[in-house]
Amino acid sequence: MIYYDAAIIGGGLAGCSAAFHLRQRGASVILLERGRCGAQASGVNFGGVRQQGRHPAELPIARRSRTIWTRLPELIGIDGEFRATGHLKLARSDADMANLxxxxxxxxxxxLVLELLDRAAIRQRYPYLGDGVIGGxxxxxxxxxxxRLVAPAFARxxxxxxxxxxxxxxxxxxxxxxxxFxxxxxxxxxxxxxxxxxxxxAWGAEVAGWFGDHVDEGVMAPNMCVTEPLPPxxxxxxxxxxxxxxxxQVPHGSVVFGAGYGVADRDRVRARPLAEATAEGVRLAVAMIPRLADAxxxxxxxxxxxxxxxxxxVLGPSQATPDLYHAFGFTGHGFQLGPxxxxxxxxxxxDGSTPTAIEGLSMTRFAAALPDRDAMST
Structure with a gap:
C-alpha cells in the first residue's frame, strides 16, 4: 500500500492548487474528487477575480492570491482567461457611497488601492450605466x-x-x-x-465531523446567466x-451575470437554476445596464x-486532530482565493504554519460565539 505524505479530499480550485504546491515541494500527494476536478463551485461561479469588498480576515489571502493569478501561465501553462479589467462596485444611494x-x-x-468615483465621474467614464447608479x-x-479552465489546469x-x-x-x-490517516x-x-x-x-463540514470538528455548513446555489455575444x-x-x-463581459462578447439563488441538493449532488431568480436577475441587470434589454x-x-x-x-488546522487541515465554506466568493x-x-x-495571516478564519470562532460578519460577497 502506498503511503502518501498528504491526501486531499476535494478537487475544486483550492484542492487542485494544494496538490500542485505540495508537489512543487516534493511531497507525495493523492487528491480524491467524487466528480470531476472543478465541476462544482470552482467551475460554475461568476468568474470574478475580486479583492475589493472582502472582509479584512480574507484580504491577506486575496492579496497573495492576486500575485498568483498573474503568474498562471508560468505555473500551469495557461492564463485561465484572467484579465485585469478592474472591478467596479456601484453605489445606488448615499448610504452605499458612504459604505464604499x-x-x-x-x-x-x-x-489595496481603490478609486472612488462620484456621480459625474462615473457618468463620464461609464455612460452605459443606468440612472440608479450614483457613484462607485x-x-x-x-x-x-x-x-471552467483554472481548476482543471492546476489538476493537470x-x-x-x-x-x-x-x-x-x-x-x-x-x-x-x-x-x-x-x-x-x-x-x-x-x-x-x-x-x-x-x-x-459543501461537504467539508461532513468530513470535519468525522474527526470531532463540528460546525454548521449550509448550501447555496448562485443563479448564473449568460447572453449572446455582444460588441465589447x-x-x-x-x-x-x-x-x-x-x-x-467575457472576451468573446457574452455578458455573464448572476443574481439570486437556485436549488441545491447536497445529498443527491444536484443543483438547478430557478426561472424566478433568472427573471429577477434580468430585471436588475437591465436596470444597471439598460442596453442589455435587447440581449x-x-x-x-x-x-x-x-x-x-x-x-x-473555515481555514486552518483541526482543533481536535493532529495533521488535519480544513478549508471549506467559501460562501460564493472563493474563486479568487483558491490559488x-x-x-x-x-x-x-x-511546515505547520503559513506566512499569510489567516486569523479569524479558524473553526474556533463559532465555539466562541462571535458576532456574524458580512463577507460583502459582490
Missing amino acids: EAYAETARPYG SLCAEDGQANP TARGLGADIREETEVVSAAREETG RIRTAMGDVLQARRLLNLAG FLGPALGVCGGDIYVR LLVRTWTGIEGKMTDGLP AVGAIMSELAL
Whole structure:
C-alpha cells in the first residue's frame, strides 16, 4: 500500500492548487474528487477575480492570491482567461457611497488601492450605466477569469508533476491512526497518508465531523446567466453594494451575470437554476445596464457551494486532530482565493504554519460565539 505524505479530499480550485504546491515541494500527494476536478463551485461561479469588498480576515489571502493569478501561465501553462479589467462596485444611494468610502479606508492598510468615483465621474467614464447608479469604487487590479479552465489546469499540472489525481472517486470515510490517516473510497480502495487536507467544499463540514470538528455548513446555489455575444463595451466587472447583481463581459462578447439563488441538493449532488431568480436577475441587470434589454439570454446554470453562517470560510488546522487541515465554506466568493488557499494549505501541512495571516478564519470562532460578519460577497 502506498503511503502518501498528504491526501486531499476535494478537487475544486483550492484542492487542485494544494496538490500542485505540495508537489512543487516534493511531497507525495493523492487528491480524491467524487466528480470531476472543478465541476462544482470552482467551475460554475461568476468568474470574478475580486479583492475589493472582502472582509479584512480574507484580504491577506486575496492579496497573495492576486500575485498568483498573474503568474498562471508560468505555473500551469495557461492564463485561465484572467484579465485585469478592474472591478467596479456601484453605489445606488448615499448610504452605499458612504459604505464604499469607509471600506476604502479599511482596505488601505492591506495595500489595496481603490478609486472612488462620484456621480459625474462615473457618468463620464461609464455612460452605459443606468440612472440608479450614483457613484462607485474601482479596484483597477481586480478582474475576471474563466472558472471552467483554472481548476482543471492546476489538476493537470499537478498530475504532470507526479500527483495522484483520482476523479470519480468518492471518499466514504477517513480515520486518524497512529501513523496518519486511513481513507476509504466508495470503490473499496483503502489509502494511507501522513496528513489529510479537507477541501471538500459543501461537504467539508461532513468530513470535519468525522474527526470531532463540528460546525454548521449550509448550501447555496448562485443563479448564473449568460447572453449572446455582444460588441465589447463593458470594461470592468461590476458589482453593487448589497450584492444583489453582478455582471461582466467575457472576451468573446457574452455578458455573464448572476443574481439570486437556485436549488441545491447536497445529498443527491444536484443543483438547478430557478426561472424566478433568472427573471429577477434580468430585471436588475437591465436596470444597471439598460442596453442589455435587447440581449438574448442563452443559458442559465448553477452549482453547489458551501455556506457558513457568518459568510467567511473555515481555514486552518483541526482543533481536535493532529495533521488535519480544513478549508471549506467559501460562501460564493472563493474563486479568487483558491490559488492562494492551496498554497497556504500546503504550508500548513508541511511546515505547520503559513506566512499569510489567516486569523479569524479558524473553526474556533463559532465555539466562541462571535458576532456574524458580512463577507460583502459582490
